[in-house]
Amino acid sequence: MLNGLEAAEAVGLKLKLNMVVMRGINDQEICDFADLSLIHPWSVRYIEYMPTIREEGWQERLVSGAEILKRLQQHYPLESISSGQYCGPAKPYRIAGAQGTLGIITPMSDHFCNSCNRIRVTATGRLKSCLFSEQAVELKPLLPLGEEEIVRVLREVISNKPARHRMDSEATMAAPFSMSNIGG
Numbered sequence: 001m002l003n004g005l006e007a008a009e010a011v012g013l014k015l016k017l018n019m020v021v022m023r024g025i026n027d028q029e030i031c032d033f034a035d036l037s038l039i040h041p042w043s044v045r046y047i048e049y050m051p052t053i054r055e056e057g058w059q060e061r062l063v064s065g066a067e068i069l070k071r072l073q074q075h076y077p078l079e080s081i082s083s084g085q086y087c088g089p090a091k092p093y094r095i096a097g098a099q100g101t102l103g104i105i106t107p108m109s110d111h112f113c114n115s116c117n118r119i120r121v122t123a124t125g126r127l128k129s130c131l132f133s134e135q136a137v138e139l140k141p142l143l144p145l146g147e148e149e150i151v152r153v154l155r156e157v158i159s160n161k162p163a164r165h166r167m168d169s170e171a172t173m174a175a176p177f178s179m180s181n182i183g184g
């Protein structure tokens, strides 16, 4: 994998490396990923685990952004940096002297739905206003209707974005799903 990333860097691509941190699965690699930012101009981003498939014990798998930050601070002199144009919801940091940056994304412990600017198109052509919304619009039947109608529907979907997700609530959680199916 590293060879591929370095080849991408060599041809001038800007790289973001996302790590979904899961306790007992890969959380021992938090610093290994941070080390990559020391010698590469990459954006290494840690994302809190989102329980989209609701497996048993998912709560224990979750490592909060606050814990990730604390664990990083125990090993590195971290500086807070200002958010870049393409930073998205990540809270950005840099290890002093590093070439790249670190980012922490907290969909579970400190959601950012109120500033979400994403819509999603699934692998089967359904448009969703939120990763976790049950509602979707079939896009294919819209294609013959022309640009004006498509724009109208897009505006409607965007204006109906939910105020926030409810992944932390068993009662209101969407049915289990795989991120790869919804363009996550």
Ligand code: SF4
Binding pocket: 111, 112, 113, 114, 116, 117, 118, 129, 130, 131, 132, 161, 162, 163, 164, 165
């Ligand atoms: S949960 Fe939905 S509204 Fe919140 S950030 Fe993710 S896609 Fe956006």
